[in-house]
């Protein structure tokens with residue numbers, strides 16, 4: 001089975017990716033992992049990526065595509081009947097077209113693009129309400145998982161803090177970027193009848209049950 005997982009930051013992609021990968025025995029491939037692997041193993045692609053990063057530049061689409069193509073030719077993917085779950089790729093229509101070409105070389109097609117839908121205002125509330133204990137790393141939410149005393153960790157009494165990444169302005173920017181790049185991607189997969197929209201507001205287990213129901217017809 002070949003799946004890509006789409007959804008804005010904070011929609012719970014990581015949790016679903018793990019469950020899908022375990023249940024359907026397909027490797028979970030995240031672009032973050034591919035980057036780290038190539039760079040730490042100093043592969044030719046990793047070296048190129050480092051040059052861009054060292055100059056403070058974005059790694060170009062072509063190089064990202066090359067790294068994904070290389071990853072999709074590895075044994076775990078092939079032994080899963082050329083199966084994979086991609087997380088964080090494609091991010092743009094260009095990348096989606098490239099993926100389609102990579103698949104075509106193996107006479108295969110993508111089965112589904114699973115789109116976890118969560119309204120943006122709710123994402124902002126979810127992420128920006130997070131508070132963290134610097135001592136024990138426990139996480140709280142100012143509305144959904146309040147500590148007993150406001151702003152204080154239940155476990156060790158340390159004052160909680162908010163990560164820079166979780167601040168409203170940062171979250172809004174990340175969502176804007178997502179929206180700008182990924183909305184066309186959703187349309188692209190819609191036109192190819194690959195998109196599966198899943199209500200990401202449900203409980204995590206219900207989200208997964210939903211995904212399983214839809215995938216049960218395929219193998």
Ligand SMILES: [Zn+2]
Pocket residue numbers: 133134135136137138153154155156157158
């Ligand atoms: Zn604590």
